[in-house]
Amino acid sequence: MNSLERFAAYARGEQLDRLPCVPIVGNTAARVLGVKVSEFRGNGKLLAKAHVAAYRRFGYDVIRIFTDLYTQAEAMGARVHYPDDETAYLAAPAIHSADQIPSLKPVDPYKDGNLPHHLEAMERVYQAVGKEVVVNGALTGPFTTASFLIGTENLVRLTLRNPAAVHELCEVALQGALAYARGILDTGCTPSITDAMCSSTVISPRQFKEFGQPYLKRLVDFIHSRGRAVTLHICGKTQPIWEAMADTGADCLSIDNAADLEQAKVRVGHRVRLMGNVPPSEIMLQGTPAQVRAAVRRCILQAHDNPKGFIVASGCSLAVETPYANIDAMLAAVREIGWPVHAEQLTKDELTCA
Amino acid sequence: MPENNEELFHSLSDAVVEMDEDRARQLSVQAVERGIDAYAAIDYGLVHGMTRAGQLFETEEYFIPELLLCSDAMYAGLDILRPHLKQSTGQRRRKIVMGVVEGDTHDIGKNLVKIMLEASGFEIVDLGRDIAPQRFVDTAVAENACVIALSTLMTTTMDAMAEVIQLLNQAKIRERFKVIVGGGPISQAFADRIGADGYANGAPSAVKLVEALVGQAAWGGVVTA
Numbered sequence: 001m002n003s004l005e006r007f008a009a010y011a012r013g014e015q016l017d018r019l020p021c022v023p024i025v026g027n028t029a030a031r032v033l034g035v036k037v038s039e040f041r042g043n044g045k046l047l048a049k050a051h052v053a054a055y056r057r058f059g060y061d062v063i064r065i066f067t068d069l070y071t072q073a074e075a076m077g078a079r080v081h082y083p084d085d086e087t088a089y090l091a092a093p094a095i096h097s098a099d100q101i102p103s104l105k106p107v108d109p110y111k112d113g114n115l116p117h118h119l120e121a122m123e124r125v126y127q128a129v130g131k132e133v134v135v136n137g138a139l140t141g142p143f144t145t146a147s148f149l150i151g152t153e154n155l156v157r158l159t160l161r162n163p164a165a166v167h168e169l170c171e172v173a174l175q176g177a178l179a180y181a182r183g184i185l186d187t188g189c190t191p192s193i194t195d196a197m198c199s200s201t202v203i204s205p206r207q208f209k210e211f212g213q214p215y216l217k218r219l220v221d222f223i224h225s226r227g228r229a230v231t232l233h234i235c236g237k238t239q240p241i242w243e244a245m246a247d248t249g250a251d252c253l254s255i256d257n258a259a260d261l262e263q264a265k266v267r268v269g270h271r272v273r274l275m276g277n278v279p280p281s282e283i284m285l286q287g288t289p290a291q292v293r294a295a296v297r298r299c300i301l302q303a304h305d306n307p308k309g310f311i312v313a314s315g316c317s318l319a320v321e322t323p324y325a326n327i328d329a330m331l332a333a334v335r336e337i338g339w340p341v342h343a344e345q346l347t348k349d350e351l352t353c354a
Numbered sequence: 355m356p357e358n359n360e361e362l363f364h365s366l367s368d369a370v371v372e373m374d375e376d377r378a379r380q381l382s383v384q385a386v387e388r389g390i391d392a393y394a395a396i397d398y399g400l401v402h403g404m405t406r407a408g409q410l411f412e413t414e415e416y417f418i419p420e421l422l423l424c425s426d427a428m429y430a431g432l433d434i435l436r437p438h439l440k441q442s443t444g445q446r447r448r449k450i451v452m453g454v455v456e457g458d459t460h461d462i463g464k465n466l467v468k469i470m471l472e473a474s475g476f477e478i479v480d481l482g483r484d485i486a487p488q489r490f491v492d493t494a495v496a497e498n499a500c501v502i503a504l505s506t507l508m509t510t511t512m513d514a515m516a517e518v519i520q521l522l523n524q525a526k527i528r529e530r531f532k533v534i535v536g537g538g539p540i541s542q543a544f545a546d547r548i549g550a551d552g553y554a555n556g557a558p559s560a561v562k563l564v565e566a567l568v569g570q571a572a573w574g575g576v577v578t579a
Binding site: 081086090153157160161200201202203204207235236280285286320321 | 373414417418419423457461462465484509510512538539541543544547
């Protein structure tokens, strides 16, 4: 059963070989190909080759073309630093004060920054393996892009001091996101949204409803208008905003390991599919294959019976140096449990282990 | 206008909690004009308010935006009151060198920890973000700090934290400093593995951790006359 067949059968409630499994591989793809992370910059062909190689190496169910969250902000003027062989990071925002917001232009995904190269990578991967596996293009949410455009501290102060300016900034970020989403869809890929700064670790649920959700909803509506289902990931704590996240219309919520899958299932599982939440740092990067197996079993026990379905996934993108053995262990643990899931057996094993 | 000192301290505390920078400034000017001891106005007023804000943050009634605006009000008052503090007795090392480790520029978490530690009376040498391991060590030595506080949000930069501790070991000065670590991907297990002295999962708990490691700081290092 390939990934597309597995998802289709799962949606129809038919027999499966195992639950879908997505260790969210990003720049680890560079390791699989033996190239440096910085070589991905401006090289869609290499980025595509690496992601196809990583998919073939591990056999997971979703390929996500992703290098970092800054691509759209960079295309709008933010400065990004590219270390030789690590994930890029934000060097400086595009603007420093609210009065500079009118100077920002939404992106042209075919011209600005690294976006054309990312689109090229998406197109190449979709052409190569899009008939067998889901290929997603990473899309950063408007509020998060806004934080990279004006600086996070600046933005969160403005949410209280000058809400109108925040809306103006989110609007221009949304226009950029819509243009990029259109570009992603035209490659054949599906945009998957990350809106890290909307986390309840950063802003209040009330602020999410004011500055995050409305823009996400418009983005989701657009992607739906092209007939695609959307996954929304928000990092860190999200428990206070699960309903509001579902209200964006997203079809699947990706739950960070800082939140509780079982509670998410009870609260919004009848509305959205869930994915998550094996800890990417403590378990996937620093843990052993045995710890990965235990974490996978815990996730499946908590959410296998989610009414709208469940995907075993890492709680966030994996670190570059995540050991292959742990990624393999994640898939092996899901295969071992198979389908249908026998919860009684899993519970018994848990008890034996404890 | 507040009637007596007690009321003024209350009002200062409320101004911080209510994120009212102008009011914090006005009340601080009043405190100076009335000849109220600056240390008391800071400790019972501004710092009291910031501690309450930290509690609201811990109970998730306040989030990062509110905490930052509270700190803006606290600092507005401090700017006015600080010049009126009586001479420091310097009885305790209470300097903390902190920064975001090399390869990361996410500094909002570090800034929150800085605010809360500063409110608790520690003197902060903030190196900023994307800081090389050797700079933490050199600065801690030069400043005669008691704590080195390392922050990161990225899994990619966690090893730089271990490197700071290795450098301290190599220079045979490890025991002179308490090293604490924090940030999204960091855990107690990671702190233990690299040999850090402590881990905290948020700004208010970072204060408790530091106080457990090196004792409480007197605000501004002053003793009231």
